[in-house]
Amino acid sequence: MRILVISDSHGNFPLALKAHELAGPVDHIIHLGDGADDAELLAEVLEVPVLRVAGNCDFDASLPRELILEIGPCRVLATHGNHQGVKSGLSFLIERGIEVGAGVILYGHTHLPAVQIESGMLLVNPGTLKQGFPASYAILTVQHGEPRAELFNI
Template identity: 90%
Template sequence: MRILVISDSHGNYPLALKAHELAGPVDHIIHLGDGADDAELLQEVLEVPVLRVAGNCDFDASLPRELTLEIGSCRVFATHGNRQAVKSGLSLLIERGIEVGAGVVLYGHTHLPAVLRDSGMLLINPGTLKQGFAGSYAILTVQHGEPKAELFKI
């Protein structure tokens, strides 16, 4: 399974569409918040399922603040990251990932792309698509239960 992971588009849906174009074929798109309207637009115009969580700048109360997904035999935890105070470090995020039994943790909020391993989990921040920033996105690939991630600049 191949998943496009984006975050923090802050109304810059043209760059979100560009990320999808550059990513090539994907099975899903996951938007990690601060651009819920952008994610909704992607869902309307693309023929790929779009999953989303709310960020601190999203005000749709119906959106979940976090998701736990099963991708093959890999459990993926997705959140914006503001509630785990990721701008001050990743300890609360890692703790939450352990609580839900995640093999992969997806987060945004910092606008800084990162892929790292900690506590047996793959942590991925795709960066931001906000206008005025160096845009980036991530591709998460899960094959035979093994997750891998790559970051790409736009």
């Protein structure tokens, strides 16, 4: 499975669409918040399932704050990260990942792209698509039960 992971588009739908174009074929898109309207537009114009969580700048009360997904044998926690205080460190995010038994944690909020292993979990922040910032996205691949992530600049 190949998944495009984006976050923090903040109304920059054209760049979100560009990320999809550059990513090539994907099975899903996950938008990690602060751009719920952009994610909704992607879902309307693309034939790819788009999953989304609410960020601190999204005001749709029906959006979940986090998703727990099963991708093959891999459990994925997707969240914006503001409720876990990721701008001050990843300890609460890691604690939440352990609590739900995640092998992968996807988060945004900091606008800083990162891929790292912590406490046996793959942590992925795709960065931001916000105008005026260096734009980036991530591709999460799960093959044979093994997750792998790569970051790409736009």
